[in-house]
Amino acid sequence: MKALLKNLTALLLLLSLVFGFAACTLPGDDTESYNEEPIYIEGIGEIPAFSGKAWISVNDNKPLFTESEITLESFERYAPLDPLGRCGEAFACVGTDIMPTDKREGSLSSVTPTGFINKEYDIVDGGFLYNRCHLIGWQLTGENANKYNLITGTRFMNIDGMLKYENMIADYVKETGNHVMYRVTPIFEDNDLVARGVLMEMYSVEDEGEEISFCIFAYNNQPGISINYRTGESKLNDGVPYPDDEPVELPDSDGPDYIINISTKKYHLPTCQHATGNNAREYYGTEDELIQDGYEACKVCKP
Amino acid sequence: MGKSITVVICLDDEGGMTVFGKRQSRDRVLIEELCESVSAPIYVNTFSSFLFRDRADRVHISDDPLGDCPDGGVAFIENLPLLPHIDDIGTVILYKWNRLYPSDVKIDISFDGFRVESRKDFVGSSHERITKIIMTKRR
Numbered sequence: 001m002k003a004l005l006k007n008l009t010a011l012l013l014l015l016s017l018v019f020g021f022a023a024c025t026l027p028g029d030d031t032e033s034y035n036e037e038p039i040y041i042e043g044i045g046e047i048p049a050f051s052g053k054a055w056i057s058v059n060d061n062k063p064l065f066t067e068s069e070i071t072l073e074s075f076e077r078y079a080p081l082d083p084l085g086r087c088g089e090a091f092a093c094v095g096t097d098i099m100p101t102d103k104r105e106g107s108l109s110s111v112t113p114t115g116f117i118n119k120e121y122d123i124v125d126g127g128f129l130y131n132r133c134h135l136i137g138w139q140l141t142g143e144n145a146n147k148y149n150l151i152t153g154t155r156f157m158n159i160d161g162m163l164k165y166e167n168m169i170a171d172y173v174k175e176t177g178n179h180v181m182y183r184v185t186p187i188f189e190d191n192d193l194v195a196r197g198v199l200m201e202m203y204s205v206e207d208e209g210e211e212i213s214f215c216i217f218a219y220n221n222q223p224g225i226s227i228n229y230r231t232g233e234s235k236l237n238d239g240v241p242y243p244d245d246e247p248v249e250l251p252d253s254d255g256p257d258y259i260i261n262i263s264t265k266k267y268h269l270p271t272c273q274h275a276t277g278n279n280a281r282e283y284y285g286t287e288d289e290l291i292q293d294g295y296e297a298c299k300v301c302k303p
Numbered sequence: 304m305g306k307s308i309t310v311v312i313c314l315d316d317e318g319g320m321t322v323f324g325k326r327q328s329r330d331r332v333l334i335e336e337l338c339e340s341v342s343a344p345i346y347v348n349t350f351s352s353f354l355f356r357d358r359a360d361r362v363h364i365s366d367d368p369l370g371d372c373p374d375g376g377v378a379f380i381e382n383l384p385l386l387p388h389i390d391d392i393g394t395v396i397l398y399k400w401n402r403l404y405p406s407d408v409k410i411d412i413s414f415d416g417f418r419v420e421s422r423k424d425f426v427g428s429s430h431e432r433i434t435k436i437i438m439t440k441r442r
Contacts, residue, residue, distance in 0.1 A: 172429075214322075
C-alpha cells in the first residue's frame, strides 16, 4: 500500500511538473453527494441530476440548429431580458470577422445578473462562488459588459463547463477561418433567479460538423456548495437542501411592453401586424433602453 | 530487445487528447515544426493524416501506426491508447497546447520513467504559446 501511495505521489508530482497543474481534489469525489432533481429542457427531455461532472452531452450530442439557421455570415444576437430580468438565448455564427482582436478591457461589475448573491468559500478556486458568466464567451464575439449576455454562473460551470468549449471553438475558427454556429441557452426552472445550467450547441459550418458538433448541458453547480436557485443564496453542502418555497412572483404585467425583432433591430407595439416571426421576442422595459441598445421604432405602428 | 520508437502527442493542460472522438485542437505551425524536426517518415492513422495533407510526402498511413512503426521511427498519435506499446516507446515528443479543452479521453501513460531532454515554446498559427517537450525513457 505504501509503495502504491509513493508511486501515486510521484505520478501526481510528475504530472504537475509536466502539465503545470497542481494535484487537487477532483470534482465528483466520493466525498460528495448530490441529490438534486433532474432538469427538464423543452426539446431535449430530462437531464440527469448533477453527479459531480461539469457537463454531459444531450440529444445524442446533436445540436438543434435548423437548416435555415445555419449560415456562413457571422452574426450575434441576444434575447431580451424576461420580466424577471433573466437572460435568454445568446446565438451567434462565430467568424474571424467578429472575434475580438484586442485584449479584454473593462470591468463587468456594471452588470448585476439575477440571483447574483456572491459569497466567498475556501473550497472554491478563486474564492468566490459566482462569476458574471458570459453566455457567449468574450473571446468569441468580444461582448463584455452586455447585460443580455451575462448570467450568474458558478466558477465550476464557467471554467470547467463552458470555457473549455469556448477555447475549442475560438482556436478552431482562428486556425481554419471557418464559421461555428454557437447557441447558449440558460435553463431556469419556474421563477428561479439562477439558472440550473446552460444548453450549449455548436456546429462548424464549412466542414458540416466534422470538427465541431456538440450538444452539451453544463451544470450550474459547484462541488461542495448547495445553491438556492430561487434566490442565489448558497451555503456549504450540509446535506440539507434548500426548501422549495417562497417562489419569486412575476411582476404585475398586462403583457410585454414591446415586441422586438432581434434580427432587424426594430421594436413594435404588441398589436403591430409586423410584430411576428421567428426573430420576434417579447420585451419588458422602457423605450429608452431599447434605443440605447440600438433598436429603432417600427415606422408602421410608431410606438 | 524490442524496438524503440518516438511517439508524438498533443495534450491540453489536463492531459486531454480527444472529446467524443474529435481532436481538441490543431495548428499548422505545429505540423510544420514537427515535419522539419524529424527526418524519418511519420506514421499516422487515417484520422491524423488529415493534418498532414500538405505534407503527404512525410507520412506513412497505417491502421496500426504504433505497431507498424519500425525501430527508430516516429508515430504521431491523437486517438489511440499508448499503454499497450509502452515498452516500445523510447522517446516522447509532447506538444502542450497550454489551453484547457474538453476531453473524455486522456493520455493513458505517465511520464514517470522519462527524462526531460529539452523544452521550448513557440507561437502557433492559432495558439499563442505551444510548448514542445522532448523526453527519453530512463534506461
